[in-house]
Amino acid sequence: MNPYRSFLSRVGTSPALLGLLGLGVFAVLLEILPRAGVLSSDYFPPTSRIIGALWRELGRPDEQFRPSLLTALSDTLVTWLYGLSIAVAAGIVLGLIIGSLPLLREFTASTIEFLRPIPSVALIPGLIVLLGVGREPTLVIVVYASFWQVLVQVLYGVADVDPVARDTARSYHLGPLRRVRYVIWPTALPYVMTGIRLATTVALIVTITGEMVIGTPGLGDNLYIAYSGGDVPVMYALILVTGLIGVVANTITRAGERIVLRWHPSVRGEVAA
Amino acid sequence: MKAVITGLRRVVALVGLPIVLLLVWWFASADSHTAAMPPLKRILKVFPDTWFGERLTDDVLPSLIRLTEGYCAALVIGIVAGVAIGSSRTVRAFVEPVLEFLRAIPPPALVPILFLIAGIGDTTKILVIIAGCVWPILLNTVEGVRGVDPVLVDTCLTYRVSGLLRLRTFVLRSASPQIMTGARQALSVGIILMVISELKASTDGLGYTFEQFQTRFQYPQMWSGVLVLGLIGVVLSLLFRFVESRVLAWHRGQRAAERTSL
Numbered sequence: 001m002n003p004y005r006s007f008l009s010r011v012g013t014s015p016a017l018l019g020l021l022g023l024g025v026f027a028v029l030l031e032i033l034p035r036a037g038v039l040s041s042d043y044f045p046p047t048s049r050i051i052g053a054l055w056r057e058l059g060r061p062d063e064q065f066r067p068s069l070l071t072a073l074s075d076t077l078v079t080w081l082y083g084l085s086i087a088v089a090a091g092i093v094l095g096l097i098i099g100s101l102p103l104l105r106e107f108t109a110s111t112i113e114f115l116r117p118i119p120s121v122a123l124i125p126g127l128i129v130l131l132g133v134g135r136e137p138t139l140v141i142v143v144y145a146s147f148w149q150v151l152v153q154v155l156y157g158v159a160d161v162d163p164v165a166r167d168t169a170r171s172y173h174l175g176p177l178r179r180v181r182y183v184i185w186p187t188a189l190p191y192v193m194t195g196i197r198l199a200t201t202v203a204l205i206v207t208i209t210g211e212m213v214i215g216t217p218g219l220g221d222n223l224y225i226a227y228s229g230g231d232v233p234v235m236y237a238l239i240l241v242t243g244l245i246g247v248v249a250n251t252i253t254r255a256g257e258r259i260v261l262r263w264h265p266s267v268r269g270e271v272a273a
Numbered sequence: 274m275k276a277v278i279t280g281l282r283r284v285v286a287l288v289g290l291p292i293v294l295l296l297v298w299w300f301a302s303a304d305s306h307t308a309a310m311p312p313l314k315r316i317l318k319v320f321p322d323t324w325f326g327e328r329l330t331d332d333v334l335p336s337l338i339r340l341t342e343g344y345c346a347a348l349v350i351g352i353v354a355g356v357a358i359g360s361s362r363t364v365r366a367f368v369e370p371v372l373e374f375l376r377a378i379p380p381p382a383l384v385p386i387l388f389l390i391a392g393i394g395d396t397t398k399i400l401v402i403i404a405g406c407v408w409p410i411l412l413n414t415v416e417g418v419r420g421v422d423p424v425l426v427d428t429c430l431t432y433r434v435s436g437l438l439r440l441r442t443f444v445l446r447s448a449s450p451q452i453m454t455g456a457r458q459a460l461s462v463g464i465i466l467m468v469i470s471e472l473k474a475s476t477d478g479l480g481y482t483f484e485q486f487q488t489r490f491q492y493p494q495m496w497s498g499v500l501v502l503g504l505i506g507v508v509l510s511l512l513f514r515f516v517e518s519r520v521l522a523w524h525r526g527q528r529a530a531e532r533t534s535l
Contacts (some may be wrong), residue, residue, distance in 0.1 A: 244376025
């Protein structure tokens with residue numbers, strides 16, 4: 001059998017190989033099109049130049065007004081994960097409290113519905129005036145934007161509790177804490193994970209936004225500095241880095257979700273039985 | 274009498290907390306001498322003069338028009354490409370990693386690149402909005418099209434339902450709950466991008482106005498702008514919910530029927 005054909009048919013059936021091929025074709029197109037003059041290489045540097053710029057950025061030490069790539073990366077990660085953790089913790093705690101008390105839930109619903117769609121960027125000018133241009137204003141908008149994602153999902157989750165399980169818990173005189181632990185939490189957990197996944201993406205977007213617009217140190221700020229200096233390959237290199245962070249974050253949250261959902265149906269099965 | 278009490282209770286539940294919060298803000302800020310945190314009274318006083326004049330047509334309207342144009346373009350592109358990609362297993366496997374990567378790039382990071390490529394006019398701002406809004410719509414459409422009921426696929430085959438009829442009555446219908454999920458995520462991203470595409474190198478729009486107020490230290494006006502943007506966010510989300518309930522009316526009916534039949 002023709003080995004070339006067998007390779008093609010293997011690629012054709014394996015999604016992973018096809019995907020790799022897709023990434024390869026994408027990279028090659030970005031290399032060829034600017035070189036052939038189809039895309040202007042001033043604005044679309046070929047892949048090799050982007051990789052080269054990334055390599056040089058990795059080796060560049062800290063400069064005044066232009067931190068090194070690794071410093072910027074760690075600044076971004078700290079702001080992002082710090083804000084995300086605050087938002088997740090606050091969202092879960094408040095969500096469980098509000099969701100478990102029907103009266104509280106009824107009276108806060110309209111306020112939540114009003115505050116949630118307020119775009120986080122609306123707060124930026126005020127925060128710059130109040131908090132300056134350090135990490136704090138960016139942290140505030142990151143927490144604000146991602147908090148609602150978690151809170152709303154937790155509220156959905158708590159509302160989804162099986163009435164039979166709730167009544168059973170009441171019959172057995174489970175205290176409030178144990179009711180949360182054994183009845184509400186297992187039901188809400190898949191929703192919590194969805195909330196965390198959505199919040200992770202939103203938090204990264206808002207972190208980069210804050211760094212670009214406010215000037216908080218990080219990848220977004222470096223990107224803006226590269227833009228001001230007209231250094232196009234470095235801009236693409238930084239965008240590549242932010243995209244890679246996003247991919248890693250998506251992979252981690254999805255894996256986390258799978259681990260949680262693996263035990264979840266079994267617990268629900270026991271509750272239902 | 275009982276109906277009156279329940280009605281009253283509902284009204285209190287709806288407006289109670291917002292009124293309390295506004296009152297707290299009003300009184301807590303009443304004696305504020307911090308320039309950056311003006312009393313709510315002053316913010317509300319400058320509100321009509323600031324927003325109900327030329328600014329409404331010169332700044333608010335252009336922003337909203339660009340948002341609408343970008344959002345609609347993203348809807349069309351996302352759904353068309355999503356249906357095309359979702360319908361073929363091979364195409365999906367081929368482009369999925371690339372899409373995963375492009376989706377993971379925070380859209381604001383693309384703003385400076387787009388400024389370079391397309392200049393600083395309206396086109397760029399609309400492109401920024403499209404570049405951010407298209408991914409949630411596209412990926413959710415792909416998921417929705419992929420998840421169509423196999424029994425219905427066979428039914429369509431058997432009854433020779435194909436082409437546009439199949440697309441309209443089956444594929445888009447089945448995928449519409451997923452597409453709406455994507456569209457909702459895209460809307461909030463779109464509002465963010467609308468503002469930041471106007472913050473730098475702009476001559477009109479809400480973002481531009483914000484920047485002006487901040488650099489000229491017009492803090493009451495600036496805070497009134499926060500209120501305007503908040504209101505826009507709330508109105509758009511209500512509008513979206515209205516459209517969603519129309520589009521997904523069949524879905525909700527079906528879900529309710531399934532639940533009662535269980």
